[in-house]
Amino acid sequence: MEDRSVxxxxxxxxxxxxxxxxxxxxxxxFEKGLDEEKVIxxxxxxxxxxxxxxxxVNAYRVFISKPMPTWGNTELLNKINFxxxxxxxxxxxxxxxxxDDVPEYIKKTFDRLGIPEAxxxxxxxxxxxxxxxxxxxxxxxxxxxxxxxxxxxxxGLREYPEIVRKYFGTVVPPEDNKFAALNSAVWSGGSFVYxxxxxxxxxxxxxxxxxxxxxxxxxxxTLIIAxxxxxxxxxEGCTAPVYSSQSLHSAVVEIIALPNSKVQYITIxxxxxxxxxxxxxxxxxxxxxxxGWIDANIGSLLTMKYPSIYLLGEGAxxxxxxxxxxxTGQHQDAGSKIILAAPNTSATxxxxxxxxxxxxxxxxxxxxxxxxxxxxxxxxxxxALLLDPESRTDTYPVIEVHQPNAAITHEATVSKISEQQLYxxxxxxxxxxxxxxxxxxxxxxxxxxxxxxxxxxxxxRLIALEMEGSVG
Amino acid sequence: MLKIKDxxxxxxxxxxxxxxGVDFEIKKGEIHCIMGKNGSGKSTLGxxxxxxxxxxxxxxxxxxxNEIINDLPTNERATxxxxxxxxxxxxxxxxxxxNFFRYTTKKFYSEDVPYPKIRKQIVELLxxxxxxxxxxxxxxxxxxxxxxxKRIEAMQVLVYKPKLAILDEIDSGLDIDGLKNVVKxxxxxxxxxxxxxxxxxxxxxRLLQYLSPNMVHVMINGKIVLSGDMSLAKEIxxxxxxxxxxxxxx
Numbered sequence: 105m106e107d108r109s110v111x112x113x114x115x116x117x118x119x120x121x122x123x124x125x126x127x128x129x130x131x132x133x134f135e136k137g138l139d140e141e142k143v144i145x146x147x148x149x150x151x152x153x154x155x156x157x158x159x160x161v162n163a164y165r166v167f168i169s170k171p172m173p174t175w176g177n178t179e180l181l182n183k184i185n186f187x188x189x190x191x192x193x194x195x196x197x198x199x200x201x202x203x204d205d206v207p208e209y210i211k212k213t214f215d216r217l218g219i220p221e222a223x224x225x226x227x228x229x230x231x232x233x234x235x236x237x238x239x240x241x242x243x244x245x246x247x248x249x250x251x252x253x254x255x256x257x258x259x260g261l262r263e264y265p266e267i268v269r270k271y272f273g274t275v276v277p278p279e280d281n282k283f284a285a286l287n288s289a290v291w292s293g294g295s296f297v298y299x300x301x302x303x304x305x306x307x308x309x310x311x312x313x314x315x316x317x318x319x320x321x322x323x324x325x326t327l328i329i330a331x332x333x334x335x336x337x338x339x340e341g342c343t344a345p346v347y348s349s350q351s352l353h354s355a356v357v358e359i360i361a362l363p364n365s366k367v368q369y370i371t372i373x374x375x376x377x378x379x380x381x382x383x384x385x386x387x388x389x390x391x392x393x394x395x396g397w398i399d400a401n402i403g404s405l406l407t408m409k410y411p412s413i414y415l416l417g418e419g420a421x422x423x424x425x426x427x428x429x430x431x432t433g434q435h436q437d438a439g440s441k442i443i444l445a446a447p448n449t450s451a452t453x454x455x456x457x458x459x460x461x462x463x464x465x466x467x468x469x470x471x472x473x474x475x476x477x478x479x480x481x482x483x484x485x486x487x488a489l490l491l492d493p494e495s496r497t498d499t500y501p502v503i504e505v506h507q508p509n510a511a512i513t514h515e516a517t518v519s520k521i522s523e524q525q526l527y528x529x530x531x532x533x534x535x536x537x538x539x540x541x542x543x544x545x546x547x548x549x550x551x552x553x554x555x556x557x558x559x560x561x562x563x564x565r566l567i568a569l570e571m572e573g574s575v576g
Numbered sequence: 577m578l579k580i581k582d583x584x585x586x587x588x589x590x591x592x593x594x595x596x597g598v599d600f601e602i603k604k605g606e607i608h609c610i611m612g613k614n615g616s617g618k619s620t621l622g623x624x625x626x627x628x629x630x631x632x633x634x635x636x637x638x639x640x641x642n643e644i645i646n647d648l649p650t651n652e653r654a655t656x657x658x659x660x661x662x663x664x665x666x667x668x669x670x671x672x673x674x675n676f677f678r679y680t681t682k683k684f685y686s687e688d689v690p691y692p693k694i695r696k697q698i699v700e701l702l703x704x705x706x707x708x709x710x711x712x713x714x715x716x717x718x719x720x721x722x723x724x725x726k727r728i729e730a731m732q733v734l735v736y737k738p739k740l741a742i743l744d745e746i747d748s749g750l751d752i753d754g755l756k757n758v759v760k761x762x763x764x765x766x767x768x769x770x771x772x773x774x775x776x777x778x779x780x781x782r783l784l785q786y787l788s789p790n791m792v793h794v795m796i797n798g799k800i801v802l803s804g805d806m807s808l809a810k811e812i813x814x815x816x817x818x819x820x821x822x823x824x825x826x
Contacts, residue, residue, distance in 0.1 A: 185667070214711025304728050418735070522666075523629050523630070524630075524666050525668055526629075526630055527626075527627075527629055527630075527650055527666075528662065528665065528666035528668070529668070529680075530627075530649065530650035530651040530654065531626050531627075531650050531651075531653075531654055531659075531660055531662075532654060532676075532680040532732070532736070533651055533654040533655050533680055533683030533684060533736070534651055534679060534680060534683065535649075535651050536649075536651070539651075539680065542668070542671055542675070542676070542679055543668060545670065545671060545675065546668055546669050546671035546675075546715070546716075547669070547670055547672035548670070549671070550670070
């Protein structure tokens with residue numbers, strides 16, 4: 105990235121200024137496949153500043169130079185045909201999906217979850233708008249009064265170029281991994297959040313409320329900056345299954361928690377079952393900042409996602425709580441990365457996975473303690489629940505410690521639902537399915553109680569639905 | 577209500593015969609006690625009536641309201657009106673007592689009864705049985721004391737209102753006051769619901785002094801060897817079980 109003065113940047117941004125909402129601009133549809141020319145074109149269409157165009161081009165080069173990961177589910181990964189993917193699909197095009205094309209199991213789940221009609225079509229990609237503008241506007245006004253910026257990433261780049269340029273790509277550089285590089289080259293949509301010093305945002309910011317369908321795009325890019333002493337909770341996704349005609353989804357989320365701030369990022373991911381969900385989520389926490397990732401992975405064909413926390417300032421704390429639900433044909437390869445690089449830092453990781461049928465859940469975790477991290481503490485707890493004899497779970501923990509007085513614990517358990525637990529609950533009238541569902545509720549109770557009420561209720565309903573043979 | 581004919585059963589895991597031809601009958605509104613030493617098969621009988629997957633019926637029939645229920649899934653037995661208070665209730669981590677009742681009561685209460693109303697009743701019942709309300713937030717049976725488990729298991733008779741309740745050794749783990757209290761509310765319930773049949777399974781006769789059972793049965797080596805009235809229990813109280821064992825052998 106070249107150095108440019110803020111003024112220059114501003115001028116550039118001005119000169120490229122486009123009416124973003126002009127529908128004609130979106131008429132552009134790219135053919136499948138990707139090359140440098142297309143990357144530049146995406147940037148131009150969006151009217152981006154030069155530095156972003158260059159950032160994208162550089163990222164594209166990194167993407168093609170990097171081999172496919174040789175770990176994780178390589179069999180499924182190698183099935184991805186990068187030439188068979190649309191890399192820039194304007195929102196309208198994405199919504200070409202007709203309601204008739206939406207798989208039956210998804211419609212059924214909408215029914216059972218009681219999702220309103222308008223919302224269903226939005227979630228299924230049939231319409232661009234989820235009719236919640238009124239709610240959305242009032243929330244926006246409240247936030248604006250406090251100086252909070254909450255907008256889509258494209259708008260963020262246009263309207264707040266200095267902040268974006270300062271932080272964009274600093275937590276997850278394109279060089280990090282092949283999919284982060286791809287995202288960096290072709291990103292579209294996602295959220296941009298900036299919370300000014302000492303502002304405590306009392307309501308969770310919900311991507312769900314966002315009327316912009318771009319948010320549900322393939323290559324979302326989210327950047328959250330919590331300035332000193334601020335607090336914010338961000339919620340992404342929803343429990344209803346998200347149907348998409350595009351099979352590769354590769355998002356990048358960057359969180360910067362400045363000193364004494366608190367950020368909590370909640371994800372409930374329920375992609376349809378043909379989707380590759382390969383996501384890079386990372387945060388940095390400075391002095392006494394606290395970052396929490398709360399992450400549920402329910403849908404998709406293959407998820408590879410390892411939310412990370414870099415504890416860079418003294419006294420910084422991190423927490424990762426995740427749940428993965430792998431049904432037959434699904435592989436949830438999820439985990440966490442905790443990097444401790446300052447004194448008195450601490451982190452806890454709680455990972456819960458449930459495998460049903462031939463479903464496979466893997467935990468992949470890294471804990472790295474630098475020698476600077478005196479008096480640091482990390483607790484990792486991985487619990488796997490297997491429901492059927494052919495269900496599978498694996499744990500791949502890596503612990504690297506360069507500070508002898510760091511206290512690290514790692515505990516992993518694998519359990520099955522015992523016949524006696526089922527029998528006991530059945531003796532109180534519950535069917536085997538209901539009994540299993542209740543046991544699963546208990547298993548993920550620690551996770552669910554971290555969720556806002558309405559999400560907790562939906563999450564429990566969803567687990568019950570997933571357990572019913574009839575859905576999917 | 578419940579009729580058992582020449583019931584034979586084995587423990588699946590070790591392929592060991594544990595019931596050797598049990599004959600038993602209890603009628604509507606009756607109270608029976610089944611007594612026996614440890615390992616006599618008395619608790620097993622309760623579990624086989626409930627359908628515990630650890631056991632397999634090898635011969636004989638169990639009739640509930642004139643229907644053979646040998647192969648009926650446990651949950652259907654429960655919803656037909658059979659309840660077993662476990663001697664050792666199973667722990668379900670993460671499931672609060674409140675959630676447990678929220679799910680299970682759906683099976684026994686009409687949809688028209690709102691859950692908050694049911695919950696209120698449950699909390700009142702818990703109170704009667706000496707269990708504080710905040711127990712509703714604890715995880716099912718996890719870390720519950722022996723006494724707490726017994727009280728909560730017994731109290732559920734009043735929640736689900738079964739036609740047949742089997743109370744397996746509710747007297748063990750309860751102190752005398754606790755036991756009196758539990759039996760008091762069970763007796764009171766039976767008074768108001770005279771069609772309920774109840775089987776008490778116990779090792780000791782101390783429980784019987786608070787009850788007025790219609791019949792007392794003694795189990796030895798997987799069989800009911802003797803049935804009678806309260807005087808039988810008194811005899812066991814005085815002499816123990818050995819005189820019966822000897823008489824059975826001969």
